[in-house]
Each structure stands twice: as structure tokens, then as C-alpha cells.
Amino acid sequence: MNFPENNHFTILWSDNIPxxxxxxACDSTTVYLGLMSYNPLEERNSPGNVLMIKLIELLRExxxxxxxxxxxxxxxxxxxxxxxxxxxxxxxxxxxxEKIISDLKYFIRKIVRNCLVFAGVDPGNFKNKLENDVVxxxxxxxxxxxxxxxxxxxxxxxxxxxxxxRLLIDDVSQTNFQSDKSININNYSDLLLYNESNAWLKKRDxxxxxxxxxxxxxxxxxxxxxxxxxxxxxxxxxxxxxRLPELDMVFDSPANSxxxxxxxxxxxxxxxxxxxxxxxxxxIECRKFGYEEIFIMASEKKIPSxxxxxxxxxxxxxxxxxxKVLGFVRMKEYS
Numbered sequence: 261m262n263f264p265e266n267n268h269f270t271i272l273w274s275d276n277i278p279x280x281x282x283x284x285a286c287d288s289t290t291v292y293l294g295l296m297s298y299n300p301l302e303e304r305n306s307p308g309n310v311l312m313i314k315l316i317e318l319l320r321e322x323x324x325x326x327x328x329x330x331x332x333x334x335x336x337x338x339x340x341x342x343x344x345x346x347x348x349x350x351x352x353x354x355x356x357x358e359k360i361i362s363d364l365k366y367f368i369r370k371i372v373r374n375c376l377v378f379a380g381v382d383p384g385n386f387k388n389k390l391e392n393d394v395v396x397x398x399x400x401x402x403x404x405x406x407x408x409x410x411x412x413x414x415x416x417x418x419x420x421x422x423x424x425x426r427l428l429i430d431d432v433s434q435t436n437f438q439s440d441k442s443i444n445i446n447n448y449s450d451l452l453l454y455n456e457s458n459a460w461l462k463k464r465d466x467x468x469x470x471x472x473x474x475x476x477x478x479x480x481x482x483x484x485x486x487x488x489x490x491x492x493x494x495x496x497x498x499x500x501x502x503r504l505p506e507l508d509m510v511f512d513s514p515a516n517s518x519x520x521x522x523x524x525x526x527x528x529x530x531x532x533x534x535x536x537x538x539x540x541x542x543x544i545e546c547r548k549f550g551y552e553e554i555f556i557m558a559s560e561k562k563i564p565s566x567x568x569x570x571x572x573x574x575x576x577x578x579x580x581x582x583x584k585v586l587g588f589v590r591m592k593e594y595s
Contacts, residue, residue, distance in 0.1 A: 268294075270318065272311045274302075280311040290326040291319055300448045303475035312340055385465075391464070418584040421560035422595075424511070425574035429547055429554060430575045437540045437547075443481055445545075448474070450482040453489040457526045479545075481538050491534040493523040494544050504557065509580075509591050517553040519548050523565075536568050543572070 261267070268291045272280040279302045284294030298307040319327055330346055331336045338344075353359040376383045397404040444450055452471055454463050470480065473494060483491040496502070496515030503511045513519055520542055525534055539556075546554055556574060558565045583590045 280307040290328050291324055293330045294329045300471055300474045420582050422580045424578040425569050426577035427554040431573045437544050439544050440537045443541045445478050450484050450489050490526040491531040492590050493538045494521055518551045520556040
């Protein structure tokens with residue numbers, strides 16, 4: 261920032277609201293791609309693409325000759341560029357043995373990467389998870405071994421029952437619902453306060469999943485205490501097909517309905533009524549916008565969650581049994 265003439269900062273506005281920005285370096289002829297970000301609530305309107313188009317138009321007007329998109333294999337760079345150069349990373353070997361080992365490592369990495377891509381697994385995420393597991397193993401090898409053994413047992417055989425509940429909004433008096441002002445709606449910055457209190461949920465996965473949900477116009481409800489995310493839940497419109505990851509199946513929701521799903525609570529804030537408060541806040545919003553049916557799912561063995569759901573007024577709608585044997589999943593409905 262001591263050299264303002266070498267900084268290029270732009271903001272994309274919509275109705276006097278900033279929805280995207282770019283902050284990069286520059287010289288007399290070239291602007292270099294730097295930090296870009298945008299409002300996640302505008303994901304469905306592709307603010308990143310709009311910013312790129314408007315930025316390129318602006319650079320032309322300002323007299324720059326080049327917009328350097330910098331090295332990388334991102335798809336948008338191929339889309340917006342009209343020239344590219346290949347960059348090579350050399351490996352220097354000083355004897356035949358080093359060359360053989362280097363080639364072998366490269367061959368193994370290439371095969372593993374291709375297998376992961378074929379299986380639908382992101383190689384970068386897999387590498388990060390592997391590195392995290394190694395760190396956890398060094399800290400607490402016993403816990404990691406027990407966790408791995410548990411996953412192996414569940415892979416061989418696992419059975420779990422799920423209950424789908426339904427609530428007709430007109431069957432419940434509005435006075436039964438309490439609107440808590442501590443519950444934020446679509447305040448996406450609250451997700452940055454997640455401290456990975458649950459080992460199974462990483463912050464980068466939470467944020468990545470949230471971007472996809474905002475693009476589908478899903479609504480986020482959050483509770484923050486002491487600058488820490490302690491509870492959240494999602495609400496999505498019905499009248500379409502919903503993939504249920506727990507059941508590995510599709511649920512067709514009726515028109516004018518709402519699905520409540522993916523609730524999280526920090527382990528240190530359980531049994532404080534946060535789940536009840538959030539669902540009641542959601543129901544108030546559903547009534548406000550005229551939705552008629554509300555659906556929510558819970559595992560049969562999660563008695564506290566089921567107790568809250570049933571106390572609010574939800575009734576059992578459908579029951580499913582998920583059986584997994586050696587990685588193969590079979591679903592069936594039961595009464």
C-alpha cells in the first residue's frame with residue numbers, strides 16, 4: 261500500500277450495494293489478476309463473471325494493454341484469455357538413481373490423481389484430508405485408529421432408520437412460535453466464525469457447501485455467541501426434487517412446501533434450546549410467505565432431535581431404512 265500507483269482496486273455495484281471486487285497489482289501497461297470475491301447471496305447471478313466482463317471493459321477504457329490472468333488451470337482463465345504460455349517446472353537429477361525415483365513418483369502421482377478424478381474425488385481436497393489425518397494421527401494415534409476401525413465396520417455393515425416428518429402450518433397456532441432476535445438470516449459471514457468444533461466438518465467444506473446452497477436460493481439461519489458460530493440450519497423451497505445425502509435417494513416435495521435440513525450445533529451448546537428456537541423462527545418465516553407444508557428429517561436414534569420436532573407439532577410422514585453392506589446401499593420404506 262506504500263505504492264498506490266501499483267495497485268488496481270475495483271468494485272462492482274448493484275443498486276448502491278457492493279456485490280464483487282477485484283484487488284490486483286499493475287504497472288503502466290498491465291493489470292495482474294489478484295484477489296477477487298463476491299457476495300455469496302448473488303451466486304445465482306454469476307457476479308464473478310459480470311465483474312470480469314466489466315473489469316476488462318474498464319481496463320480498455322483506462323488504456324491498459326494487458327490483463328494478466330496469472331498461472332493456473334482455472335476454467336475461467338481459459339474462457340477469458342486470448343493468449344497463453346505454457347510453464348514448465350523442471351526436476352534436475354544428478355544421477356541415474358535419482359531420475360528413476362523421480363519418474364516413479366511422477367508415475368504414481370499421475371495414476372492416483374486419475375483414479376481420484378475417475379471416482380469423482382477432488383485431488384486437492386483428498387490431499388488436504390490426508391494431511392489433516394496425518395496431523396491428527398501424530399496428536400492422538402489411538403483416536404484415529406479407533407475412528408478408522410469404526411468406519412471399516414460401518415463399511416462392512418450398517419443399518420439406520422430415518423423418519424421424515426411433516427407439519428401443516430395451519431394446524432399450529434401462530435402464538436406457539438417464538439421469534440428470537442439472536443437468530444440471523446442469510447448472514448453468511450457467520451460461517452467464518454466456525455471453529456471446527458466437530459471433527460467431521462471442516463470449515464472449507466462448510467463454506468464450499470454454503471456457496472452451492474446460496475446459488476440454489478436456500479436460506480441460512482445462524483446463531484453466534486462470543487464471536488463463535490454455535491448453531492445453524494438451512495431452509496429450501498419445495499416443489500422440486502431434493503437429494504437426501506443421508507439416504508442416498510431423491511425426495512419429491514410438493515409445491516408450496518419447505519424443507520428444513522442440515523442442522524448443526526456446537527457440542528458445548530447442546531441442551532440450550534437452540535434447535536427449538538431456530539425451527540420456530542423458520543416456521544414464522546414460512547407462515548409469513550404463505551407456505552403450507554413443512555418437512556424435516558431425523559435419524560430414529562436421535563431421540564433429542566425427534567423430541568423437539570414432535571413437540572413443535574410435526575407428525576410422522578414416511579419412514580426409511582438404510583442398509584449398507586460392503587459399500588452397497590439399499591433403501592426401503594417401512595411402516
